Amino acid sequence: MGTKATQLRQTTPPTGRSPPAPVRAVAHGWRDPSSNRFNQSNRCPTAWQARHVGPRGASLAPRVADARSGEPPVAEEALEGDLDGLPLPPLSKGPPLVGDFFTFIANQTQYSVERVKELGPVFRLKIFGFNCVVITGDANLRRVLQDERDLLKAVTTKAQLFLQGSSSLSVLDGPPHxxxxxxxxxxxxxxxxxxxxxxxxxxxxxxxxxxxxxxxxxxxxxxxxxxxxxxxxxxxxxxxxxxxxxxxxxxxxxxxxxxxxxxxxxxxxxxxxxxxxxxxxxxxxxxxxxxxxxxxxxxxxxxxxxxxxxxxxxxxxxxxxxxxxxxxxxxxxxxxxxxxxxxxxxxxxxxxxxxxxxxxxxxxxxxxxxxxxxxxxxxxxxxxxxxxxxxxxxxxxxxxxxxxxHGPPRKVVTDFEIEGYRVPAGWTAFPLIGHVTKHGDSRWPGEHDVFNPDRHLTEEGRKPGSWVxxxxxxxxxxxxxxxxxxxxxxxxxxxxxxxxxxxxxxxxxxxxxxxxxxxxxxxxxxxxxx
Ligand code: HEM
Structure with missing residues (x-):
């Protein structure tokens, strides 16, 4: 069977295309002034210490916050005295009041690329004064979405409950789900x-x-x-x-x-x-x-x-x-x-x-x-x-x-530790599956925007890896x-x-x-x- 070699044709030059983001090797880290060497944990000493209390990934002092569920997000001031020595995730500063809301909502994955380079894989965002935590990193996502299922729950506002119905899979959690x-x-x-x-x-x-x-x-x-x-x-x-x-x-x-x-x-x-x-x-x-x-x-x-x-x-x-x-x-x-x-x-x-x-x-x-x-x-x-x-x-x-x-929003149910930071109950969490899938895969660093189906056909590429x-x-x-x-x-x-x-x-x-x-x-x- 012969084929006519005609394909999709481009008739307009690629003038409007923004060039791919430059790829930089970035070391997120804390430089120890005494040794002048990077702390491997890439964090300040307090955070590093806190992360190593107990097995990695274990939640610190879980505090069930069901009583808070359904309430509006907790403002930062209410949490200041309640941190048990752990710092909150670093804040991505945005314009007053609305914070980074518009840039974040427009494209959460793209927004997070620079923020992750600057602040690390877990950072905080304020939207209309309320705290949200953005979570990236393959292992972090597996932990909060899959392995420790009690940390987060589906976000359901009254509007969502009414529109989607109280037994929709997307609003249920736990045994009913x-x-x-x-x-x-x-x-x-x-x-x-x-x-x-x-x-x-x-x-x-x-x-x-x-x-x-x-x-x-x-x-x-x-x-x-x-x-x-x-x-x-x-x-x-x-x-x-x-x-x-x-x-x-x-x-x-x-x-x-x-x-x-x-x-x-x-x-x-x-x-x-x-x-x-x-x-x-x-x-x-x-x-x-x-x-x-x-x-x-x-x-x-x-x-x-x-x-x-x-x-x-x-x-x-x-x-x-x-x-x-x-x-x-x-x-x-x-x-x-x-x-x-x-x-x-x-x-x-x-x-x-x-x-x-x-x-x-x-x-x-x-x-x-x-x-x-x-x-x-x-x-x-x-x-x-x-x-x-x-x-x-x-x-x-x-x-x-x-x-x-980009990242299904969740409500934080219990206080927990991640990457040495404390995430308090009541915050909104954005575990960014889009960021991890596109930018967080160590198998193909620096090629995030390149469309190359062959990468999924190699032995390494057939493994799910960070493709989520x-x-x-x-x-x-x-x-x-x-x-x-x-x-x-x-x-x-x-x-x-x-x-x-x-x-x-x-x-x-x-x-x-x-x-x-x-x-x-x-x-x-x-x-x-x-
Ligand atoms: C490119 C196509 C699609 C993508 C990228 C996608 C992505 C997702 C993601 C990320 C979730 C998880 C949300 C969360 O964790 O809260 C989800 C949930 C869901 N998706 Fe898809 N989806 C796609 C197509 C579809 C299709 C075709 C269907 C059904 C016919 C579907 C039905 C569902 C349902 C029912 C859930 C809720 C599952 C639950 O909460 O247990 N999706 N989808």
Whole structure:
């Protein structure tokens, strides 16, 4: 099978691109005046001493602060007399009142690069006068998110509780979280997802074909439409195509509301708009639930097996016989719809940009796909997807270079020590998975911005290392298998059958979500395969 060697073309020179940040070897440290040598701990002596009290990583004098939970963050003054000799993490000073809020929120990962060089892996930030701790470093993250689960808990404001529902995985912690997770996770195993592959492939093909009919498409919107269709229709089994545009708009407002100040002034505030959007979204979700219930009662399944909503409805824990209640399913469906489309869409947007900038990568994908089709035929399956290590490496590298989720915020539950500093209960913590994934991997120092999928194909690169874009611990992304599988199907479909031309490969970006301001116009054409 011959291929026409056409790839993504760049038609605009890279004028707007900011040069990669210069790479410096930085020693964070405290210079001992008596010996004039760097203290290995990279900290002042008090902090070094404190860190070595007890086993590394052990929490010092845990003090349960559940009584404080739900209260506003604790101001610094209230803590001054209560430090037990340990210093607070060094403060990153920002403008008065708002502190570093805007620069931090705009891009937490980028913001932290210079701060980590200057202050070390753990530092403090004041947002509107309240203390927050930013935590970076591979081992530190594993400790606070995975190994010592009682240190932090999910942040839940009243607004979030109302919008997301009190049994949503994202607001639960401890045993209630474990229970809902146990009843939901089996539907996201690779084997379970395998039953959806042909549907996702068909959807991807439909979208590419539709795009190829048009002179150009605004890819940021189209990527969201595609990933929304996949999660709502192919995965959950809800036909939402009729009011899809309104629903996506509602979801966008709903997500903004979750991260808002929670003031309900109707259409005049983000939260007010989100409340109205949620009402409309719930109507669609309830309709989908009713259909899934009917299908389950009628034996269900259809020709391609049950979709996720029906599976959730039917699933019972073999040992305990437990199942999710209707309210619990409704909350998870809302969460899956929210978590399951914008993140993956963002990944596809930046993958398209990287393919445009690196045409040799697309050529390698085409070669891999030719071999996969020869061995497995055109229909995709779990086996066919497993035979695409290069496509998988591209997705992993896309998730490394473009940070989708910077750092899930948490509430500090007990006072604890980290890197020789004391973090008091009540603070907000930002364990920065984005920073660790992109900048904290010792396997490839100094190459943070370079898109190089091959790094994931070496023996060393196959180890997870600091690559943690989906988080760690009990809240690790439930949809991580799905997200990678979906992006691989997208790349495979593009590489096999389509060409794409991007006008501006170095566009300006907007924030929240970070994406090209111009909507990333792309011209797709069918690829002639001889
Ligand atoms: C590129 C795509 C994605 C990225 C980078 C991503 C990232 C993350 C991260 C970092 C978390 C952990 C949040 C925390 O610790 O609080 C998370 C949680 C979650 N994600 Fe994803 N996600 C992606 C796609 C998806 C998809 C496609 C789905 C579902 C269909 C999904 C469903 C979830 C759910 C349900 C949770 C909450 C898990 C829990 O709290 O137990 N995500 N995701």
């Amino acid at each position: 474990t229970r809902v997770r146990r009843l939901t996770a089996p539907s996201f195993s690779m084997a379970a997802l395998g039953t959806h592959i042909s549907d996702i492939q068909a959807t991807a093909m439909d979208f590419f074909s539709e795009w190829a009919e048009q002179p150009s498409v605004k890819f940021t919107d189209e990527a969201r439409r595609l990933t929304f269709r996949v999660i709502s229709d192919d995965i959950l089994g809800m036909d939402l195509s009729a009011g899809e545009a309104q629903l996506i708009a509602d979801f966008t407002k709903y997500i903004r509301g979750i991260f808002s100040f929670g003031i309900n002034l109707g259409p005049f505030t983000k939260y007010g708009r989100a409340v109205r959007s949620k009402e409309r979204m719930l109507k669609s979700v309830d309709k989908g639930l009713e259909e899934a219930k009917r299908a389950a009662e009628a034996g269900g399944g259809g020709t391609r097996g049950p979709k996720l909503l029906e599976k959730l409805w039917k699933f019972r824990d073999e040992e305990t016989g437990e199942r999710l209640t209707e309210d619990e399913i409704r909350d998870q469906v809302l969460l899956l719809l929210v978590a399951g489309y914008a993140t993956t869409a963002n990944t596809l947007i930046f993958l398209m940009l990287e393919l445009g900038r690196n045409p040799q990568v697309l050529e390698r994908l085409r070669e891999e796909q030719a071999a996969v089709v020869a061995a497995h035929g055109p229909g995709m399956s779990l086996e066919a997807l497993e035979a695409m290590p290069y496509a998988e490496a591209c997705v992993k590298e896309g998730l490394r270079v473009n940070v989708v989720v 874009p989906f988080g760690l611990g009990p809240h690790v992304c439930l949809g991580r298998n799905l997200s990678i599988l979906e992006a691989k199907i997208f790349l495979a479909t593009l590489a096999r059958y389509f060409e794409a031309s991007i006008n501006d490969l170095y566009p300006e970006y907007r924030t929240q979500p970070r994406e090209p301001k111009d909507g990333l116009p792309i011209t797709f054409t069918r690829r002639s395969i001889e």
